Amino acid sequence: MTHRSIAIVSSIAFGVLLALAPAGSAHAGVAGSVALTSDYLFRGISQNNQEPALQAGLEYAADSGLYVGTWGSNISWLSDLTAFGIPVSSSLELDVYGGYRGKFSDTVAYDVGALYYWYPGDYPSGFNSPDTGEIYAGITFGPYAGTTFGAKYSYALTDLFGYTDSDGSGYLDLNANWEFVPTWTLNVHGGRQWVENNDVAEYADWKLGVTKGFANGFSAALAYADTDADEPFYTNAYGNFLGEDTVVLTITKTF
Known part of the structure; x- marks a missing residue:
């Protein structure tokens, strides 16, 4: 059994456990955020040609x-294709998602749901749509001594971001967050992207950072991120390797 098959079977088994678990409760209401980041990294890959991005999201939880929510950011990885002579106008990512969060116990929580990535714009005839639908399942342990640990697996129901015949692709996200002093949190992440029938596009990514919380819902995060992505494959028309090591600063306001 391949690692991808193991992950899929594990997700199915996890779904069965959810049906047997007691329902958890969440605080009802609407929450939102606005962020300015020096580079929009998605699974370690720059989505905006290593330039700043403005992002915002809104979520309702019962x-x-x-829960149901939406999130958006400016991007350039599609419109940058014009430099290759491919006329694509899309410069916006809009996501819509929904799911269910609950708890197995006071220190073990789960999250299952679906997410759709939409890239509105004009595309040439025959261009494989980058729009992508995924389902996901995640579990979080903690806090233990101020530390939470999480794992999440996302499974693509459609072609993944325009890769041909790539439905069934998956991404594994592992993370740990340690509040070592009040309002200061150390963030550690490791991930692996599998792309069905597109081995050259597969890679691992990792991140180490720190987040500082401030009053009135503001926070600042500084992180070092890197990947082992294939450099020629992930180099854009402007000669920028979008998976190179980088330092990212993000300022966020939640409300």
């Missing part, structure tokens, strides 16, 4: 644990 007491039952059900």
